[in-house]
Amino acid sequence: PQYVGRVSAKFANDGNGVRGDMKAVIRAILTDTEARDLAAAQGNSFGKLREPAVRFGNLMRTFHASAASTRYNFYTLGDPQYGVNEQPLSSPTVFNFYGFDYSPQGVVADNNLLGPEFEVTTSTAIIATSNNLQSAVINGWGSGADAMILDFPSVAPIAATPAQIVDYLNLVMTNGAMTPATRSQLVSAVALIPQTGIKWQADRWKLAIYLLSNSPEYVIQR
C-alpha cells in the first residue's frame, strides 16, 4: 500500500507542481524502491500468488505454444477438475474470481496479509491444476487441430547441458529468484534423462518445467 501511495502522490504532484504527469507516474512505478530493491524482494511478505490462468498463459507464451488450426482454444480452463479453476474473461460474478481482500487461513492471514488469488486455490483445484498444467506442458493443451503444442525444438540445442536449461528457466519463469538448492535439484533431475532416442531434448525441458512449475518459487511471483 505504501508503494501505491507513493505513486499516487506523484500523480498528484510530479515534483514541479503539475498534476497528472503520466511520465512521472510511470517513472515512479518503475523506479520505486519496492520495484527495484532486491533486498525488498527477499522480504518474507513480498510477492503474490500467480493466478492459475496467468501461469497457464505464462507457460504457453514462454514456449511459443501454437495449434495447427492457428486458434487458441482454452474454453475449459475454468473447470476445477479438468482445467485450472479460472476461465479468463468468465469470472463467476461481477466480483471477479476472488475478493480483493481475501486472506487464506494460515501464515498469510496470521501475518495480516492478503492473498486474493488463493481464493481460487481450493484443496481439489490445487491438485487438478498441477495435473492439467503438467499435461499442457507434456502433451499440449486441447485436442485435434486445436491442440496447443509447446515449441521445444527451438530450445532443443540447450538441452545437452542441464544447467543451461535450468538457468534459462530461472530467467523466464522465476525471474532470477530460483534458490541454489532448487537449481541443483533440477539440474540433477534433468541429467537423469540420457541423451538417447529422438525426444530426449524435449523431455529434458518438460521435466525441468514440470518440477519448477510446481515449486513455490515459481508459483509465487517475486
Add this chain to the structure above:
Amino acid sequence: MIPSKYSQTRRLFLRRSVALGAAGMAPLVYRLEAMAAAGAQNVDSRIIVPKAGQSLNNVPVDYKALVCLFMYGGNDCANFIIPYDTNDYNQYALNRTNLAISRLGTTPGDALVNNRGLIPIGPLASQSGRTLAFHPNVGLKNVTITTTPAQLRGDGIPWLWDNSKLAIVANAGPLAVPMTKTEYSNKSKTRPQNLFSHSDQQTTWMTSAATGYSATGVAGRIADLVDSMNVPPIGQPKISTCISIAGVNPYQVADVAPAYQLNSSGPTDLNFPYFNYTGAGAISTAISTAFNEQITRSRNNFFETQWGGMMNYSLQTKNAIKAALAAPANILPGVSPSFGFRTSGNSLSSQLLMVAKLINAGAQLGVARQIFFVQIGGFDVHGTEFHPQNNTNWNKISEAVRDFYQKMVDIGADQKVTLFSASDFGRTLDSNGLGSDHGWGAHHFVVGGAVNGGNMYGTFPTVALGSNDDIGRGSLLPTTSTDQFHATLAKWFGLTDSQVLSVLPNLGAFSPTYLDFLPH
C-alpha cells in the same frame, strides 16, 4: 458438470458472528492452537491438533449426515406422484393428454412401463383421505408377465414408502412469503425472483434465497456452524463437512468452511509425468522427491509457505481419504466392487456408493457432521424424450436410494443419515404437444431411518388446470417453502432453533417452522 459459479469460501472479513447455542460446538479457533501446538513453521494450519484436555478418541458418537440428491432440469412431479382416486385421476388424465400414465394398466408385468399400472399409496389421513400413487417405473424394474402388484411395489421408492423409511413433501418450492393464487397474479405479495429459470432456481433451491443474492448455500451455512465438530486424529488433516461427489455447487459454498470434491472413484490423485528411458525408476523417484521437497521446505516467504502448505494439506487430505477408503476395517459389507449397489449404467448409484464408503470410514477420518451432494440430470423433458427419459431416470433414482438406504442399515447408520431430493422446479401439468415445460412447486422425498416415513407432508395440490394451485398451465403455486424444508432437515441435523434461523433468515415468514417428516 455444472461449472463453478461461486468461489469456494467467502472473504474472511465478512465472516458472520454465529450464535453458538449447543454445548460442544466450539468456535473456529483451531488455527491458532495448531500453530502453537505444532511449533513448526510449515505445518499447514488446517491440520488440527486437539485442545488441552480433549481426548483424541472422543469423536462424537452422534454422527449425522445429510445427503442432497439434486435432480437437474426440473423433475416432472405430476407423473412422479399421481392422483389415484377415480375422479381426480380422470381430471389428471384429461389435462395431461399424451403425458398421462394408465391408472390400472394391463398387468404389472407389461413390457411397456406406462401400462403397468400406478402404485397406489393411501388413503392418506394427512391429505383428507386421498389416495395417490407412484409412477410404475419407480417400482420393480425386471418384471415378467407373472409379476404381481405386490411384487411391483416390492423395490425402490415404493418399498421404502411401505416400510415407513420414505416421506413425501408435497408441493414445495421457493417462496418469499406465503401467497394465494390471487396474490400471485396481482403481484400484491412479493414473488420469488427469476422463476422458471434453470440456473436461478437451482441456486434458489440450494441457497433458499427466494429473493436477493446469497453468496452462501444452505449446506455451507450449516457447515460454518458445525465444522468444528469434525476433529481428525493427530497428524491427519481436517476433513470437510461438505463433500460433493458431483462437483462444485452453490449448496455447499460457505463463508469459511471449505467444501471438498471427489468423484465416485475417489479423490483426484496427483499425476507425475513418466519418462521412458533407461533408469526410468530413478527419474520417477527424483520427480516425486523433488516435488515433495519443494512443498515442505522451510521458507522465509509467507506466500511460498502458504501455497506449499496448501498443496501439502491437499495431498494429505487426498491420501487420508484414500487410506480410509482402503482400510480393511472400513470396507463396506457386501461384494466388491458394487457392494449391493446397482451401479451398472447408473452414475447416481455410483455416487451414493462413494458416499456410503465415506460414511463407513467416518471414524478414521474423524468426522461427526457431514453434508453430501450427489446429482442426476436429464429431467428437462420438453420433448419426445418425456416418457423414456423419465422412466429411465426414475428407475435409476429408485434403485439408487433403495440400495443406499440398505447399505446404511448394513453399517448401522440408517438412523444417522437422511437423504432428500431437490430439483430446479416441478413442471407444467399440461403438455406442449410432446413433453412438459418449466413449472414451480414440486414434490420431493426424504429417506432414512429417522424419517417419519410412509406419510405425506404439506398439502398435495388439486391436480387440474385452473385450480387454486395452478398459476399457469398447471405449474404449481407452492404451499410449503424451501425454508421450511431445509429447516426441518437442519433441525434434525442438530442445529438449535436460533441457529436454524441464522441459516434460513426468511424462515419466520412461514408456519409451521418445521414439518413433521423428521423429529423436531
